[in-house]
Amino acid sequence: MTLKRVAALILLAVVAGLPFVPMGGMRQYVLHVVIQIFIWAFIGNAWSLMGRFGLVSLGHGAFLGVGAYTTTLLWNFYGLTPWIGALAAVAAAVVLALVVAYPCSRFGIVGHYFGLVTLAVGEVIRLLLIAERDWTGGSLGLTLKTAGDASFKAVQYADKRVFYYGAFVVWLLGLWVWHRLDRSMARAAMEAIGEDETAAASVGIHVSRFKLAITSLSAALTAFGGVVYAQYIAYVNPETLAGVGVSLRIVFAVVLGGMYSLLGPTVGTALTISLSEYLRVKFGVHFIGMAETIYGLVLVIFIIFLPSGIYGSLRGLVVRRPYRPASGGTA
Protein backbone atom coordinates (compact mmCIF):
# COMPACT_ATOMS: atom_id res chain seq x y z
CA MET A 1 0.00 0.00 0.00
CA THR A 2 1.48 3.28 -1.06
CA LEU A 3 1.52 6.43 0.99
CA LYS A 4 -1.01 7.98 -1.38
CA ARG A 5 -3.53 5.20 -0.71
CA VAL A 6 -3.10 5.50 3.04
CA ALA A 7 -3.68 9.25 2.86
CA ALA A 8 -6.77 8.73 0.70
CA LEU A 9 -8.18 6.12 3.11
CA ILE A 10 -7.64 8.36 6.13
CA LEU A 11 -9.34 11.22 4.31
CA LEU A 12 -12.30 9.01 3.41
CA ALA A 13 -12.60 7.80 7.00
CA VAL A 14 -12.63 11.40 8.28
CA VAL A 15 -15.30 12.40 5.77
CA ALA A 16 -17.40 9.32 6.55
CA GLY A 17 -17.15 9.95 10.30
CA LEU A 18 -17.90 13.67 10.15
CA PRO A 19 -21.63 13.40 11.01
CA PHE A 20 -20.71 11.68 14.31
CA VAL A 21 -18.20 14.27 15.45
CA PRO A 22 -19.79 16.24 18.30
CA MET A 23 -20.29 19.78 17.05
CA GLY A 24 -23.15 20.92 19.23
CA GLY A 25 -25.63 23.15 17.42
CA MET A 26 -23.27 23.57 14.49
CA ARG A 27 -23.84 20.07 13.13
CA GLN A 28 -26.74 20.87 10.80
CA TYR A 29 -24.94 23.85 9.34
CA VAL A 30 -21.61 22.07 8.81
CA LEU A 31 -23.37 19.14 7.18
CA HIS A 32 -25.34 21.52 4.95
CA VAL A 33 -22.15 23.18 3.70
CA VAL A 34 -20.38 19.87 3.10
CA ILE A 35 -23.40 18.41 1.26
CA GLN A 36 -23.41 21.41 -1.06
CA ILE A 37 -19.69 20.99 -1.67
CA PHE A 38 -20.21 17.32 -2.57
CA ILE A 39 -23.04 18.05 -4.99
CA TRP A 40 -21.42 21.00 -6.74
CA ALA A 41 -18.04 19.25 -6.86
CA PHE A 42 -19.76 16.31 -8.56
CA ILE A 43 -21.31 18.70 -11.09
CA GLY A 44 -17.98 20.48 -11.61
CA ASN A 45 -16.36 17.11 -12.10
CA ALA A 46 -18.96 16.26 -14.74
CA TRP A 47 -18.23 19.54 -16.50
CA SER A 48 -14.48 18.96 -16.42
CA LEU A 49 -14.91 15.66 -18.29
CA MET A 50 -15.55 17.87 -21.33
CA GLY A 51 -13.67 20.98 -20.33
CA ARG A 52 -10.30 19.30 -20.00
CA PHE A 53 -10.44 18.29 -23.64
CA GLY A 54 -11.10 21.78 -24.92
CA LEU A 55 -14.89 21.30 -25.14
CA VAL A 56 -15.59 24.29 -22.93
CA SER A 57 -19.33 24.44 -22.37
CA LEU A 58 -20.76 27.68 -21.00
CA GLY A 59 -24.23 26.18 -20.84
CA HIS A 60 -24.12 23.30 -18.40
CA GLY A 61 -26.93 25.02 -16.55
CA ALA A 62 -29.16 23.64 -19.32
CA PHE A 63 -28.48 20.04 -18.26
CA LEU A 64 -28.70 20.93 -14.61
CA GLY A 65 -32.06 22.62 -15.13
CA VAL A 66 -33.44 19.82 -17.29
CA GLY A 67 -32.41 17.27 -14.66
CA ALA A 68 -33.77 19.12 -11.64
CA TYR A 69 -37.05 20.16 -13.27
CA THR A 70 -37.76 16.73 -14.81
CA THR A 71 -37.83 14.88 -11.49
CA THR A 72 -39.54 17.74 -9.68
CA LEU A 73 -42.34 18.08 -12.25
CA LEU A 74 -42.82 14.31 -12.52
CA TRP A 75 -43.09 14.07 -8.74
CA ASN A 76 -45.33 17.10 -8.24
CA PHE A 77 -47.77 16.37 -11.06
CA TYR A 78 -47.73 12.60 -11.45
CA GLY A 79 -46.35 11.45 -8.11
CA LEU A 80 -43.61 9.54 -9.91
CA THR A 81 -40.82 8.58 -7.54
CA PRO A 82 -37.53 10.42 -8.19
CA TRP A 83 -35.81 7.02 -8.40
CA ILE A 84 -37.48 6.56 -11.79
CA GLY A 85 -37.68 10.32 -12.41
CA ALA A 86 -33.88 10.48 -12.26
CA LEU A 87 -33.66 8.05 -15.17
CA ALA A 88 -36.05 10.23 -17.17
CA ALA A 89 -34.02 13.31 -16.20
CA VAL A 90 -30.75 11.76 -17.33
CA ALA A 91 -32.36 10.54 -20.56
CA ALA A 92 -33.76 14.02 -21.28
CA ALA A 93 -30.35 15.62 -20.66
CA VAL A 94 -28.62 13.11 -22.93
CA VAL A 95 -31.15 13.79 -25.70
CA LEU A 96 -30.56 17.54 -25.31
CA ALA A 97 -26.79 16.98 -25.33
CA LEU A 98 -26.99 14.98 -28.54
CA VAL A 99 -29.26 17.53 -30.22
CA VAL A 100 -26.68 20.22 -29.47
CA ALA A 101 -23.46 18.24 -29.80
CA TYR A 102 -24.23 16.41 -33.02
CA PRO A 103 -24.53 19.51 -35.22
CA CYS A 104 -21.63 21.15 -33.35
CA SER A 105 -19.44 18.20 -34.15
CA ARG A 106 -20.83 17.80 -37.68
CA PHE A 107 -20.25 21.45 -38.60
CA GLY A 108 -16.95 21.78 -36.76
CA ILE A 109 -18.03 24.28 -34.11
CA VAL A 110 -15.16 24.44 -31.62
CA GLY A 111 -13.40 26.89 -29.31
CA HIS A 112 -15.29 30.03 -28.42
CA TYR A 113 -17.98 29.34 -31.00
CA PHE A 114 -18.79 26.15 -29.08
CA GLY A 115 -18.80 28.17 -25.87
CA LEU A 116 -21.27 30.69 -27.29
CA VAL A 117 -23.60 28.04 -28.75
CA THR A 118 -23.76 26.24 -25.40
CA LEU A 119 -24.27 29.57 -23.65
CA ALA A 120 -27.30 30.17 -25.89
CA VAL A 121 -28.62 26.68 -25.07
CA GLY A 122 -28.35 27.42 -21.35
CA GLU A 123 -30.25 30.67 -21.80
CA VAL A 124 -32.94 28.99 -23.94
CA ILE A 125 -33.61 26.46 -21.17
CA ARG A 126 -33.69 29.15 -18.48
CA LEU A 127 -36.08 31.35 -20.50
CA LEU A 128 -38.33 28.39 -21.37
CA LEU A 129 -38.57 27.51 -17.69
CA ILE A 130 -39.61 31.09 -16.96
CA ALA A 131 -41.97 31.32 -19.95
CA GLU A 132 -43.82 28.08 -19.10
CA ARG A 133 -44.80 29.58 -15.77
CA ASP A 134 -48.13 27.75 -15.59
CA TRP A 135 -46.47 24.54 -14.56
CA THR A 136 -42.85 25.50 -13.74
CA GLY A 137 -43.76 28.42 -11.50
CA GLY A 138 -41.73 30.84 -13.65
CA SER A 139 -39.11 32.95 -11.89
CA LEU A 140 -40.64 32.14 -8.53
CA GLY A 141 -39.52 28.55 -8.82
CA LEU A 142 -41.22 25.43 -7.61
CA THR A 143 -41.27 23.67 -4.26
CA LEU A 144 -41.26 19.87 -4.12
CA LYS A 145 -44.49 18.47 -2.72
CA THR A 146 -43.67 17.14 0.72
CA ALA A 147 -44.24 13.52 1.56
CA GLY A 148 -44.10 13.71 5.34
CA ASP A 149 -41.02 13.50 7.51
CA ALA A 150 -38.95 10.81 5.86
CA SER A 151 -39.89 9.01 2.69
CA PHE A 152 -37.82 6.60 0.66
CA LYS A 153 -40.26 6.82 -2.25
CA ALA A 154 -40.05 10.62 -2.44
CA VAL A 155 -36.35 10.74 -1.46
CA GLN A 156 -37.15 13.33 1.18
CA TYR A 157 -35.48 13.24 4.57
CA ALA A 158 -35.40 15.86 7.28
CA ASP A 159 -32.26 14.27 8.68
CA LYS A 160 -29.32 15.82 6.88
CA ARG A 161 -27.15 12.75 7.52
CA VAL A 162 -29.06 10.78 4.89
CA PHE A 163 -28.28 13.37 2.26
CA TYR A 164 -24.74 13.67 3.56
CA TYR A 165 -23.98 10.04 2.85
CA GLY A 166 -26.00 10.11 -0.36
CA ALA A 167 -24.09 13.11 -1.68
CA PHE A 168 -20.81 11.56 -0.49
CA VAL A 169 -21.49 8.42 -2.54
CA VAL A 170 -22.51 10.48 -5.56
CA TRP A 171 -19.31 12.52 -5.29
CA LEU A 172 -17.22 9.33 -5.11
CA LEU A 173 -19.09 8.03 -8.16
CA GLY A 174 -18.10 11.19 -10.05
CA LEU A 175 -14.45 10.73 -9.07
CA TRP A 176 -14.60 7.08 -10.13
CA VAL A 177 -15.97 8.03 -13.57
CA TRP A 178 -13.25 10.66 -13.96
CA HIS A 179 -10.59 8.14 -12.96
CA ARG A 180 -11.89 5.44 -15.29
CA LEU A 181 -11.93 7.88 -18.18
CA ASP A 182 -8.46 9.11 -17.30
CA ARG A 183 -7.13 5.55 -17.53
CA SER A 184 -8.95 4.65 -20.74
CA MET A 185 -8.00 4.88 -24.39
CA ALA A 186 -10.79 7.42 -24.78
CA ARG A 187 -8.72 9.92 -22.83
CA ALA A 188 -5.80 9.64 -25.26
CA ALA A 189 -8.22 9.96 -28.18
CA MET A 190 -9.98 12.97 -26.67
CA GLU A 191 -6.68 14.69 -25.94
CA ALA A 192 -5.65 14.21 -29.53
CA ILE A 193 -8.99 15.66 -30.67
CA GLY A 194 -8.57 18.59 -28.28
CA GLU A 195 -5.14 19.35 -29.73
CA ASP A 196 -5.97 19.02 -33.40
CA GLU A 197 -9.15 17.50 -34.76
CA THR A 198 -7.97 17.03 -38.29
CA ALA A 199 -4.77 15.34 -37.19
CA ALA A 200 -6.76 13.11 -34.82
CA ALA A 201 -9.13 12.10 -37.60
CA SER A 202 -6.18 11.34 -39.89
CA VAL A 203 -4.82 8.71 -37.52
CA GLY A 204 -8.17 6.94 -37.43
CA ILE A 205 -9.86 8.45 -34.35
CA HIS A 206 -13.61 8.69 -34.79
CA VAL A 207 -13.88 12.36 -33.81
CA SER A 208 -17.69 12.71 -33.76
CA ARG A 209 -18.25 9.49 -31.86
CA PHE A 210 -15.83 10.44 -29.08
CA LYS A 211 -17.14 13.98 -28.82
CA LEU A 212 -20.78 12.85 -28.65
CA ALA A 213 -19.97 10.18 -26.10
CA ILE A 214 -18.08 12.51 -23.78
CA THR A 215 -20.72 15.23 -24.09
CA SER A 216 -23.53 12.76 -23.31
CA LEU A 217 -21.64 11.40 -20.31
CA SER A 218 -20.98 14.90 -19.00
CA ALA A 219 -24.61 15.97 -19.55
CA ALA A 220 -25.96 12.81 -17.90
CA LEU A 221 -23.85 13.30 -14.77
CA THR A 222 -24.68 17.02 -14.64
CA ALA A 223 -28.41 16.28 -14.87
CA PHE A 224 -28.04 13.69 -12.12
CA GLY A 225 -26.29 16.32 -10.01
CA GLY A 226 -29.25 18.61 -10.65
CA VAL A 227 -31.65 15.90 -9.47
CA VAL A 228 -29.68 15.36 -6.27
CA TYR A 229 -29.56 19.10 -5.61
CA ALA A 230 -33.31 19.50 -6.20
CA GLN A 231 -34.08 16.59 -3.85
CA TYR A 232 -31.85 18.02 -1.17
CA ILE A 233 -33.00 21.66 -1.33
CA ALA A 234 -36.60 20.62 -2.22
CA TYR A 235 -36.95 23.78 -4.29
CA VAL A 236 -36.03 24.55 -7.90
CA ASN A 237 -35.53 27.96 -9.47
CA PRO A 238 -34.57 28.85 -13.06
CA GLU A 239 -31.91 31.34 -11.93
CA THR A 240 -30.07 28.94 -9.62
CA LEU A 241 -30.35 25.88 -11.86
CA ALA A 242 -30.17 27.14 -15.47
CA GLY A 243 -28.79 29.96 -17.55
CA VAL A 244 -25.51 31.80 -17.81
CA GLY A 245 -25.07 32.53 -14.10
CA VAL A 246 -24.92 29.00 -12.79
CA SER A 247 -23.13 27.77 -15.92
CA LEU A 248 -20.29 30.21 -15.37
CA ARG A 249 -20.22 29.42 -11.65
CA ILE A 250 -19.60 25.75 -12.44
CA VAL A 251 -16.84 26.63 -14.90
CA PHE A 252 -15.18 29.05 -12.52
CA ALA A 253 -15.07 26.70 -9.56
CA VAL A 254 -13.45 24.07 -11.76
CA VAL A 255 -10.95 26.44 -13.35
CA LEU A 256 -10.05 27.75 -9.90
CA GLY A 257 -9.30 24.27 -8.59
CA GLY A 258 -7.82 23.00 -11.81
CA MET A 259 -9.69 21.12 -14.49
CA TYR A 260 -6.88 18.78 -15.45
CA SER A 261 -6.64 16.88 -12.17
CA LEU A 262 -8.91 14.45 -10.32
CA LEU A 263 -9.48 16.56 -7.23
CA GLY A 264 -9.27 19.96 -8.93
CA PRO A 265 -13.05 20.50 -9.26
CA THR A 266 -13.56 19.43 -5.64
CA VAL A 267 -10.87 21.76 -4.33
CA GLY A 268 -12.23 24.66 -6.41
CA THR A 269 -15.82 24.05 -5.30
CA ALA A 270 -14.83 23.64 -1.65
CA LEU A 271 -12.92 26.93 -1.79
CA THR A 272 -15.66 28.95 -3.49
CA ILE A 273 -18.44 27.60 -1.27
CA SER A 274 -16.41 27.99 1.92
CA LEU A 275 -15.42 31.53 1.00
CA SER A 276 -18.97 32.63 0.27
CA GLU A 277 -20.27 30.91 3.44
CA TYR A 278 -17.50 32.47 5.53
CA LEU A 279 -18.23 35.98 4.24
CA ARG A 280 -21.96 35.44 4.60
CA VAL A 281 -21.63 34.36 8.22
CA LYS A 282 -19.04 37.01 9.07
CA PHE A 283 -20.62 40.01 7.41
CA GLY A 284 -24.23 38.97 6.99
CA VAL A 285 -26.49 40.57 4.47
CA HIS A 286 -24.53 43.82 4.33
CA PHE A 287 -21.83 42.16 2.33
CA ILE A 288 -23.99 40.57 -0.35
CA GLY A 289 -21.85 40.18 -3.44
CA MET A 290 -18.53 40.49 -1.59
CA ALA A 291 -17.70 36.78 -1.84
CA GLU A 292 -18.29 36.73 -5.57
CA THR A 293 -16.33 39.96 -5.97
CA ILE A 294 -13.32 38.35 -4.32
CA TYR A 295 -13.45 35.15 -6.24
CA GLY A 296 -14.10 36.91 -9.53
CA LEU A 297 -10.85 38.78 -8.95
CA VAL A 298 -9.01 35.66 -7.79
CA LEU A 299 -10.23 33.88 -10.88
CA VAL A 300 -8.87 36.48 -13.28
CA ILE A 301 -5.52 36.37 -11.50
CA PHE A 302 -5.53 32.59 -11.66
CA ILE A 303 -6.24 32.39 -15.34
CA ILE A 304 -3.41 34.80 -15.99
CA PHE A 305 -0.80 33.31 -13.66
CA LEU A 306 -1.87 29.75 -12.79
CA PRO A 307 -3.90 28.36 -15.69
CA SER A 308 -3.86 24.82 -14.26
CA GLY A 309 -5.62 25.94 -11.07
CA ILE A 310 -4.71 25.72 -7.37
CA TYR A 311 -4.73 21.96 -7.00
CA GLY A 312 -3.29 21.39 -10.47
CA SER A 313 -0.37 23.73 -9.75
CA LEU A 314 0.38 22.29 -6.31
CA ARG A 315 0.24 18.82 -7.78
CA GLY A 316 2.59 19.95 -10.54
CA LEU A 317 5.12 20.95 -7.86
CA VAL A 318 4.91 17.59 -6.06
CA VAL A 319 4.65 15.19 -8.96
CA ARG A 320 7.85 15.16 -10.94
CA ARG A 321 6.27 14.42 -14.31
CA PRO A 322 5.21 17.81 -15.66
CA TYR A 323 1.45 17.86 -15.91
CA ARG A 324 0.86 19.39 -19.29
CA PRO A 325 -2.76 20.15 -20.00
CA ALA A 326 -4.17 19.73 -23.48
CA SER A 327 -4.41 23.14 -25.07
CA GLY A 328 -7.86 24.66 -25.48
CA GLY A 329 -9.93 24.84 -28.63
CA THR A 330 -8.36 25.05 -32.03
CA ALA A 331 -10.37 27.96 -33.37
Next chain:
Amino acid sequence: MSNLLDLLLNNPLLLAEAALNGLLLGGVLALLALGLNLIFGVLDIVWIVYVDLAMLSMYLIYFTVQVYGFPLLLGAVLGIGLGVLLGIAVHLLIITPILNSPPINQLLATGGLLFFIQSLATFLWTTDHRSVRLNLPTIEVAGMFVSFARLIAFGLAVVVMIALYVFLTRTYIGTAIRAVSQDRGAMSLMGANPQRVYVVTSAVGGALAGVAAALLIIQYSVHPYFGAAFGPITFMICVLGGLGNMFGAFVASFIMSEIISIGGVVWSTEMGYVIAFALFIVLMFIRPGGIFAKRQ
Protein backbone atom coordinates in the same frame (compact mmCIF):
# COMPACT_ATOMS: atom_id res chain seq x y z
CA MET B 1 -47.96 30.72 -35.13
CA SER B 2 -51.69 31.22 -34.69
CA ASN B 3 -51.00 34.07 -32.27
CA LEU B 4 -48.98 35.89 -34.88
CA LEU B 5 -51.65 35.41 -37.54
CA ASP B 6 -54.35 36.47 -35.13
CA LEU B 7 -52.51 39.66 -34.28
CA LEU B 8 -51.74 40.37 -37.91
CA LEU B 9 -55.40 40.17 -38.84
CA ASN B 10 -57.01 41.80 -35.84
CA ASN B 11 -54.46 44.28 -34.56
CA PRO B 12 -51.87 45.04 -37.22
CA LEU B 13 -51.13 48.38 -35.59
CA LEU B 14 -49.81 46.69 -32.45
CA LEU B 15 -47.54 44.56 -34.57
CA ALA B 16 -46.32 47.60 -36.51
CA GLU B 17 -45.61 49.35 -33.24
CA ALA B 18 -43.59 46.35 -32.07
CA ALA B 19 -41.67 46.34 -35.34
CA LEU B 20 -40.88 50.02 -34.98
CA ASN B 21 -39.74 49.54 -31.38
CA GLY B 22 -37.59 46.64 -32.57
CA LEU B 23 -35.96 48.91 -35.11
CA LEU B 24 -35.22 51.52 -32.45
CA LEU B 25 -33.80 48.90 -30.07
CA GLY B 26 -31.71 47.55 -32.94
CA GLY B 27 -29.86 50.84 -33.27
CA VAL B 28 -28.54 50.72 -29.70
CA LEU B 29 -27.83 46.98 -29.86
CA ALA B 30 -25.91 47.59 -33.08
CA LEU B 31 -23.71 50.09 -31.28
CA LEU B 32 -22.81 47.53 -28.60
CA ALA B 33 -22.34 44.80 -31.18
CA LEU B 34 -20.09 46.98 -33.33
CA GLY B 35 -17.90 47.86 -30.36
CA LEU B 36 -17.54 44.23 -29.35
CA ASN B 37 -16.97 43.18 -32.93
CA LEU B 38 -14.31 45.83 -33.51
CA ILE B 39 -12.32 44.42 -30.59
CA PHE B 40 -12.90 40.88 -31.75
CA GLY B 41 -11.82 41.65 -35.29
CA VAL B 42 -8.52 43.12 -34.15
CA LEU B 43 -7.65 41.06 -31.08
CA ASP B 44 -9.47 37.79 -31.82
CA ILE B 45 -10.84 37.78 -28.26
CA VAL B 46 -14.48 37.87 -27.16
CA TRP B 47 -14.88 40.32 -24.29
CA ILE B 48 -17.69 38.60 -22.42
CA VAL B 49 -17.52 41.51 -19.99
CA TYR B 50 -18.28 44.13 -22.66
CA VAL B 51 -21.86 45.00 -21.73
CA ASP B 52 -20.88 45.10 -18.05
CA LEU B 53 -18.42 47.88 -18.89
CA ALA B 54 -21.34 49.77 -20.42
CA MET B 55 -23.25 49.06 -17.20
CA LEU B 56 -20.53 50.78 -15.14
CA SER B 57 -20.81 53.84 -17.39
CA MET B 58 -24.58 53.75 -16.91
CA TYR B 59 -24.09 53.86 -13.16
CA LEU B 60 -21.72 56.81 -13.50
CA ILE B 61 -24.24 58.70 -15.64
CA TYR B 62 -27.01 57.84 -13.18
CA PHE B 63 -25.05 59.21 -10.23
CA THR B 64 -23.90 62.32 -12.11
CA VAL B 65 -27.36 63.22 -13.35
CA GLN B 66 -29.89 61.79 -10.93
CA VAL B 67 -27.99 62.03 -7.64
CA TYR B 68 -25.72 65.04 -8.10
CA GLY B 69 -27.98 66.94 -10.48
CA PHE B 70 -25.54 67.70 -13.29
CA PRO B 71 -26.84 67.97 -16.85
CA LEU B 72 -27.23 64.77 -18.85
CA LEU B 73 -24.70 65.90 -21.46
CA LEU B 74 -21.96 66.10 -18.83
CA GLY B 75 -23.00 62.68 -17.56
CA ALA B 76 -22.78 61.29 -21.08
CA VAL B 77 -19.29 62.75 -21.60
CA LEU B 78 -18.12 61.29 -18.27
CA GLY B 79 -19.71 57.95 -19.17
CA ILE B 80 -17.88 57.85 -22.49
CA GLY B 81 -14.64 58.85 -20.76
CA LEU B 82 -15.07 56.01 -18.26
CA GLY B 83 -15.75 53.65 -21.16
CA VAL B 84 -12.45 54.64 -22.80
CA LEU B 85 -10.52 54.18 -19.54
CA LEU B 86 -12.13 50.81 -18.86
CA GLY B 87 -11.42 49.64 -22.40
CA ILE B 88 -7.73 50.54 -22.06
CA ALA B 89 -7.53 49.08 -18.54
CA VAL B 90 -9.06 45.76 -19.57
CA HIS B 91 -6.62 45.51 -22.44
CA LEU B 92 -3.50 46.39 -20.48
CA LEU B 93 -4.30 44.55 -17.24
CA ILE B 94 -6.07 41.44 -18.43
CA ILE B 95 -5.69 40.84 -22.14
CA THR B 96 -2.02 41.77 -22.63
CA PRO B 97 -0.62 39.10 -20.26
CA ILE B 98 -2.67 36.34 -21.90
CA LEU B 99 -2.56 37.47 -25.51
CA ASN B 100 -0.97 34.19 -26.56
CA SER B 101 -2.93 31.84 -24.28
CA PRO B 102 -5.56 29.45 -25.67
CA PRO B 103 -8.73 31.35 -26.67
CA ILE B 104 -10.71 29.62 -23.96
CA ASN B 105 -8.50 31.08 -21.23
CA GLN B 106 -9.01 34.53 -22.69
CA LEU B 107 -12.76 34.00 -22.73
CA LEU B 108 -12.71 32.82 -19.11
CA ALA B 109 -10.50 35.69 -17.95
CA THR B 110 -12.97 38.27 -19.25
CA GLY B 111 -15.73 36.07 -17.80
CA GLY B 112 -14.03 36.30 -14.40
CA LEU B 113 -13.97 40.06 -14.76
CA LEU B 114 -17.70 39.97 -15.54
CA PHE B 115 -18.28 38.10 -12.31
CA PHE B 116 -16.16 40.63 -10.46
CA ILE B 117 -17.95 43.68 -11.88
CA GLN B 118 -21.41 42.18 -11.44
CA SER B 119 -20.77 41.28 -7.80
CA LEU B 120 -19.00 44.53 -7.02
CA ALA B 121 -22.01 46.43 -8.40
CA THR B 122 -24.31 44.32 -6.22
CA PHE B 123 -22.09 45.00 -3.23
CA LEU B 124 -21.75 48.76 -3.79
CA TRP B 125 -25.14 49.70 -5.17
CA THR B 126 -27.41 46.75 -4.20
CA THR B 127 -29.78 45.16 -6.69
CA ASP B 128 -32.05 48.22 -6.87
CA HIS B 129 -33.12 49.33 -10.33
CA ARG B 130 -32.02 52.91 -10.97
CA SER B 131 -33.05 55.11 -13.85
CA VAL B 132 -32.47 58.63 -15.06
CA ARG B 133 -35.86 60.28 -15.22
CA LEU B 134 -36.29 62.53 -18.22
CA ASN B 135 -39.65 64.05 -18.92
CA LEU B 136 -39.69 63.17 -22.56
CA PRO B 137 -43.03 62.83 -24.32
CA THR B 138 -44.41 59.84 -26.17
CA ILE B 139 -45.10 60.62 -29.78
CA GLU B 140 -48.03 59.31 -31.73
CA VAL B 141 -47.27 58.43 -35.33
CA ALA B 142 -50.21 57.09 -37.36
CA GLY B 143 -51.80 55.54 -34.30
CA MET B 144 -48.55 54.02 -33.01
CA PHE B 145 -46.98 55.22 -29.79
CA VAL B 146 -43.23 55.71 -29.79
CA SER B 147 -41.16 56.94 -26.89
CA PHE B 148 -39.20 60.07 -27.76
CA ALA B 149 -36.21 58.83 -25.73
CA ARG B 150 -35.97 55.77 -27.97
CA LEU B 151 -36.18 57.89 -31.06
CA ILE B 152 -33.33 60.13 -29.89
CA ALA B 153 -31.26 57.10 -28.89
CA PHE B 154 -31.76 55.57 -32.30
CA GLY B 155 -30.85 58.78 -34.11
CA LEU B 156 -27.68 59.27 -32.05
CA ALA B 157 -26.71 55.61 -32.46
CA VAL B 158 -26.90 56.01 -36.23
CA VAL B 159 -24.79 59.20 -36.08
CA VAL B 160 -22.13 57.45 -33.96
CA MET B 161 -22.08 54.47 -36.31
CA ILE B 162 -21.48 56.80 -39.27
CA ALA B 163 -18.68 58.47 -37.29
CA LEU B 164 -17.18 55.02 -36.61
CA TYR B 165 -17.36 54.23 -40.31
CA VAL B 166 -15.59 57.47 -41.19
CA PHE B 167 -12.98 56.82 -38.49
CA LEU B 168 -12.25 53.33 -39.77
CA THR B 169 -12.08 54.27 -43.44
CA ARG B 170 -10.76 57.84 -43.52
CA THR B 171 -8.13 58.05 -40.78
CA TYR B 172 -4.66 56.55 -40.64
CA ILE B 173 -5.16 54.67 -37.37
CA GLY B 174 -8.60 53.50 -38.55
CA THR B 175 -7.01 52.02 -41.65
CA ALA B 176 -4.37 50.38 -39.46
CA ILE B 177 -7.13 48.82 -37.34
CA ARG B 178 -8.79 47.39 -40.41
CA ALA B 179 -5.45 46.13 -41.67
CA VAL B 180 -4.77 44.27 -38.43
CA SER B 181 -8.20 42.68 -38.42
CA GLN B 182 -7.48 41.35 -41.91
CA ASP B 183 -4.05 39.93 -41.11
CA ARG B 184 -2.59 40.05 -37.63
CA GLY B 185 0.78 38.61 -38.58
CA ALA B 186 1.46 41.07 -41.38
CA MET B 187 1.27 43.98 -38.93
CA SER B 188 4.51 43.03 -37.21
CA LEU B 189 6.17 42.22 -40.53
CA MET B 190 5.54 45.79 -41.66
CA GLY B 191 7.45 47.03 -38.65
CA ALA B 192 4.42 48.57 -36.98
CA ASN B 193 3.73 48.23 -33.26
CA PRO B 194 0.64 46.04 -32.77
CA GLN B 195 0.23 47.04 -29.12
CA ARG B 196 -0.55 50.64 -30.13
CA VAL B 197 -3.29 49.47 -32.48
CA TYR B 198 -4.63 47.14 -29.79
CA VAL B 199 -4.82 49.93 -27.22
CA VAL B 200 -6.52 52.32 -29.64
CA THR B 201 -9.00 49.60 -30.64
CA SER B 202 -9.80 48.81 -27.01
CA ALA B 203 -10.24 52.52 -26.29
CA VAL B 204 -12.60 52.96 -29.25
CA GLY B 205 -14.50 49.82 -28.21
CA GLY B 206 -14.76 51.23 -24.68
CA ALA B 207 -15.94 54.58 -26.02
CA LEU B 208 -18.70 52.82 -27.98
CA ALA B 209 -19.75 51.04 -24.77
CA GLY B 210 -19.86 54.50 -23.12
CA VAL B 211 -22.04 55.95 -25.88
CA ALA B 212 -24.32 52.92 -25.72
CA ALA B 213 -24.53 53.43 -21.94
CA ALA B 214 -25.66 57.04 -22.39
CA LEU B 215 -28.33 55.95 -24.88
CA LEU B 216 -29.45 53.00 -22.75
CA ILE B 217 -29.80 54.88 -19.46
CA ILE B 218 -32.50 57.15 -20.93
CA GLN B 219 -34.60 54.10 -21.87
CA TYR B 220 -33.83 51.40 -19.31
CA SER B 221 -33.03 51.33 -15.61
CA VAL B 222 -29.60 50.05 -14.61
CA HIS B 223 -29.00 47.21 -12.14
CA PRO B 224 -26.08 44.83 -11.48
CA TYR B 225 -27.53 42.21 -13.83
CA PHE B 226 -27.92 44.59 -16.72
CA GLY B 227 -24.88 43.07 -18.40
CA ALA B 228 -26.33 39.59 -17.95
CA ALA B 229 -29.57 40.77 -19.58
CA PHE B 230 -28.02 42.40 -22.65
CA GLY B 231 -24.67 40.56 -22.83
CA PRO B 232 -25.68 37.22 -24.34
CA ILE B 233 -27.76 38.84 -27.08
CA THR B 234 -24.83 41.12 -27.96
CA PHE B 235 -22.36 38.23 -28.41
CA MET B 236 -24.92 36.35 -30.41
CA ILE B 237 -25.39 39.31 -32.73
CA CYS B 238 -21.62 39.45 -33.28
CA VAL B 239 -21.36 35.76 -34.01
CA LEU B 240 -24.44 35.84 -36.21
CA GLY B 241 -23.08 38.72 -38.24
CA GLY B 242 -19.71 37.01 -38.41
CA LEU B 243 -17.15 37.78 -35.72
CA GLY B 244 -15.16 40.76 -36.94
CA ASN B 245 -17.61 41.54 -39.75
CA MET B 246 -18.96 45.02 -39.00
CA PHE B 247 -21.65 45.10 -41.67
CA GLY B 248 -22.88 41.66 -40.64
CA ALA B 249 -23.13 42.74 -37.00
CA PHE B 250 -25.13 45.81 -38.06
CA VAL B 251 -27.69 43.75 -39.97
CA ALA B 252 -27.82 40.99 -37.34
CA SER B 253 -28.64 43.59 -34.65
CA PHE B 254 -31.83 44.49 -36.42
CA ILE B 255 -32.80 40.88 -37.12
CA MET B 256 -32.40 40.00 -33.44
CA SER B 257 -34.08 43.14 -32.11
CA GLU B 258 -37.07 42.62 -34.41
CA ILE B 259 -37.47 39.01 -33.27
CA ILE B 260 -37.26 40.03 -29.63
CA SER B 261 -39.66 42.93 -30.02
CA ILE B 262 -42.28 41.18 -32.17
CA GLY B 263 -41.95 37.89 -30.28
CA GLY B 264 -42.40 39.84 -27.07
CA VAL B 265 -45.71 41.29 -28.24
CA VAL B 266 -47.04 38.09 -29.83
CA TRP B 267 -46.05 35.62 -27.10
CA SER B 268 -44.02 36.88 -24.15
CA THR B 269 -40.73 38.63 -23.56
CA GLU B 270 -39.04 35.35 -22.66
CA MET B 271 -40.35 33.62 -25.76
CA GLY B 272 -39.02 36.48 -27.90
CA TYR B 273 -35.54 35.78 -26.53
CA VAL B 274 -36.01 32.01 -26.81
CA ILE B 275 -36.80 32.36 -30.51
CA ALA B 276 -33.86 34.73 -31.03
CA PHE B 277 -31.42 32.36 -29.27
CA ALA B 278 -32.83 29.29 -31.01
CA LEU B 279 -32.43 31.04 -34.36
CA PHE B 280 -28.86 31.86 -33.39
CA ILE B 281 -28.11 28.21 -32.60
CA VAL B 282 -29.65 26.98 -35.86
CA LEU B 283 -27.90 29.65 -37.95
CA MET B 284 -24.59 28.76 -36.29
CA PHE B 285 -25.00 25.23 -37.61
CA ILE B 286 -26.00 26.31 -41.10
CA ARG B 287 -23.57 29.21 -41.44
CA PRO B 288 -20.88 29.01 -38.75
CA GLY B 289 -19.04 32.00 -40.25
CA GLY B 290 -22.05 34.29 -39.86
CA ILE B 291 -24.97 35.11 -42.15
CA PHE B 292 -22.80 36.90 -44.68
CA ALA B 293 -20.02 34.33 -44.85
CA LYS B 294 -19.55 32.45 -48.08
CA ARG B 295 -21.10 29.00 -47.99
CA GLN B 296 -18.51 26.36 -47.15
